[in-house]
Amino acid sequence: MSAVPITRAFDGLATRIDTLGVRSLGFTSALRGEGVSTIALGTALGLCDLRNDAVLLVDANWLEPSLTNDAGLSGEPGLAEHLAHHAKLEPLIRRPHTSRIAFLPIGDRTRARPTLRALGSFLATETSSFETVIVDLPPILAGERFVLPWAAVLDEICIVLREEATPLPLVRQAVDTLPVANAPYVILNRAKASSVDVPAKLVAALR
Amino acid sequence: MRPYLATARRYRWLLLTIIALIWGAGLAAAFVEYKTTFESEATIWVLRASPELTVTSPNDPSQPILQTAATQQADLLDQLLLTDAFVRDVVRQTSLRAALDAAPDESRFLERVAKGFQVQTHGTNLLTVAYVAQDPVLAAEMVNAVLAVRADRIAQASVTFSAAASTLYQQQFKVAQAQAIDAQSAVDKFDQSHTAPLSDLEQHQRDQLRLALDFAQVRLGDIKGRIDQATLAPAVLAVSGMEFQVVDQPRVENSPRGGTRPAATIAAVAIAAGAALAALLVLLGTILPAHAKGPADVARLAPVKLLAAVPRVPRLQGSAGRPTNIRASLAAIAFGGGGADGDSNE
Numbered sequence: 300m301s302a303v304p305i306t307r308a309f310d311g312l313a314t315r316i317d318t319l320g321v322r323s324l325g326f327t328s329a330l331r332g333e334g335v336s337t338i339a340l341g342t343a344l345g346l347c348d349l350r351n352d353a354v355l356l357v358d359a360n361w362l363e364p365s366l367t368n369d370a371g372l373s374g375e376p377g378l379a380e381h382l383a384h385h386a387k388l389e390p391l392i393r394r395p396h397t398s399r400i401a402f403l404p405i406g407d408r409t410r411a412r413p414t415l416r417a418l419g420s421f422l423a424t425e426t427s428s429f430e431t432v433i434v435d436l437p438p439i440l441a442g443e444r445f446v447l448p449w450a451a452v453l454d455e456i457c458i459v460l461r462e463e464a465t466p467l468p469l470v471r472q473a474v475d476t477l478p479v480a481n482a483p484y485v486i487l488n489r490a491k492a493s494s495v496d497v498p499a500k501l502v503a504a505l506r
Numbered sequence: 507m508r509p510y511l512a513t514a515r516r517y518r519w520l521l522l523t524i525i526a527l528i529w530g531a532g533l534a535a536a537f538v539e540y541k542t543t544f545e546s547e548a549t550i551w552v553l554r555a556s557p558e559l560t561v562t563s564p565n566d567p568s569q570p571i572l573q574t575a576a577t578q579q580a581d582l583l584d585q586l587l588l589t590d591a592f593v594r595d596v597v598r599q600t601s602l603r604a605a606l607d608a609a610p611d612e613s614r615f616l617e618r619v620a621k622g623f624q625v626q627t628h629g630t631n632l633l634t635v636a637y638v639a640q641d642p643v644l645a646a647e648m649v650n651a652v653l654a655v656r657a658d659r660i661a662q663a664s665v666t667f668s669a670a671a672s673t674l675y676q677q678q679f680k681v682a683q684a685q686a687i688d689a690q691s692a693v694d695k696f697d698q699s700h701t702a703p704l705s706d707l708e709q710h711q712r713d714q715l716r717l718a719l720d721f722a723q724v725r726l727g728d729i730k731g732r733i734d735q736a737t738l739a740p741a742v743l744a745v746s747g748m749e750f751q752v753v754d755q756p757r758v759e760n761s762p763r764g765g766t767r768p769a770a771t772i773a774a775v776a777i778a779a780g781a782a783l784a785a786l787l788v789l790l791g792t793i794l795p796a797h798a799k800g801p802a803d804v805a806r807l808a809p810v811k812l813l814a815a816v817p818r819v820p821r822l823q824g825s826a827g828r829p830t831n832i833r834a835s836l837a838a839i840a841f842g843g844g845g846a847d848g849d850s851n852e
Contacts, residue, residue, distance in 0.1 A: 305819070305835045312814040338816060340836045356840070369837035397842040457813060460798055467796045467806060474810050484813035485804050491818065 313345030377406030532776015545764025
């Protein structure tokens with residue numbers, strides 16, 4: 300591990316989100332493989348430090364729940380069980396001792412699908428104790444039905460795209476799919492140093 | 507339509523540069539073509555020769571005339587210009603002679619020269635022969651040469667043809683002469699063997715012999731007339747020059763002439779090519795997926811706004827010496843444990 304915390308790569312993003320003052324934020328993309336889960340994880344860690352508080356990280360990627368796999372919680376009950384059976388949320392949330400992240404794994408995806416009513420209640424009531432909620436969502440074009448309910452209830456939606464890789468017309472198509480009043484934000488992932496202002500020193504330090 | 511306009515607006519400087527280059531080059535080439543093209547032209551009045559002066563029989567029904575005099579002569583010149591021998595003779599009479607001798611591929615050289623000639627008819631009896639060159643003197647030389655070589659060829663062909671016709675008529679004359687002598691002998695013999703008064707039968711026989719003699723003598727005279735015509739007609743035509751009169755001699759032009767059409771063609775092709783290339787670029791730029799090459803490109807997704815750019819982080823050296831990545835490191839920090847290896851921030 301480097302002497303420089305790896306989370307510094309997400310400092311700029313976390314700072315801007317903090318400045319926006321949003322409580323709930325979802326990360327999605329137009330296509331697979333854009334780095335959404337990594338961005339969600341890094342941002343959650345960055346916001347933990349920035350707000351000095353626990354951040355609820357929700358794995359809502361019905362197509363590829365990689366955060367749940369990373370946490371070693373595959374097969375464990377999680378969000379799907381809560382949405383399906385109104386299981387109590389608190390026992391489902393894992394609180395690793397290594398960070399202030401509170402993680403909600405996806406659970407058994409076959410049991411439930413996200414609905415607008417359930418998600419509204421989930422964000423407004425069940426998670427009211429958390430100042431910040433970060434949701435990892437599937438790609439819009441591949442999993443539109445899993446994204447749209449979240450887009451209606453989250454404060455902001457961020458679309459992650461990879462520099463010099465993601466076709467802009469597809470991003471446009473994904474943006475047009477979202478029926479949100481406020482235009483979503485875009486996060487440029489894997490940007491060259493010239494595209495990024497703050498973390499250039501970090502990249503140099505990591506090398 | 508809007509995406510195409512957006513693409514055109516985005517690449518406007520590239521498009522303008524391409525169009526300026528192609529159009530500029532095309533217009534410059536057209537201007538040079540116009541300024542360095544000199545055409546020399548001869549105007550010729552042609553008449554069809556009188557049937558009386560033609561070698562062939564005017565009564566021959568196998569020679570239909572479907573062309574005007576001008577078309578006939580223009581076709582003749584065009585056909586002559588298709589032959590290397592004719593063009594070679596033309597070139598040898600001009601200042602291009604040395605270039606012909608030095609040309610590595612004589613056939614291609616002659617073909618290029620022949621392409622410079624233009625033979626056009628104007629009405630039934632008028633035609634023009636023109637040559638386009640970059641040297642005004644050469645253009646006039648070429649037209650003069652082509653007329654001279656044509657005249658030589660026509661005269662030569664006429665002499666050859668009349669000689670052949672004369673030979674044929676001479677043979678026919680000998681046969682007819684023998685027939686006339688035989689007929690005369692038959693009449694003389696009859697007169698010697700029969701004395702007057704003749705019976706009706708004898709008189710009839712003598713009339714038959716006289717008729718045969720008259721026919722033989724008429725045919726003899728006819729063939730003799732044709733022999734004279736075959737000998738004299740070409741000479742009369744050549745002396746009179748009425749069949750092919752050069753009304754306006756080719757001149758050495760001091761100002762560019764004849765290059766308007768090729769110059770216009772070059773300019774039109776350049777303009778069309780520039781427009782087509784620009785249209786193709788706009789089409790490809792619209793159809794092919796564009797990638798975000800930086801924050802500036804994200805602005806094309808308006809009203810979507812760029813929130814932040816996350817830098818590309820190189821692979822890190824893991825504790826076991828294996829390269830690990832940012833995702834595994836983040837998972838280790840967030841959840842504890844080793845995390846999973848994989849690509850960097852993906």
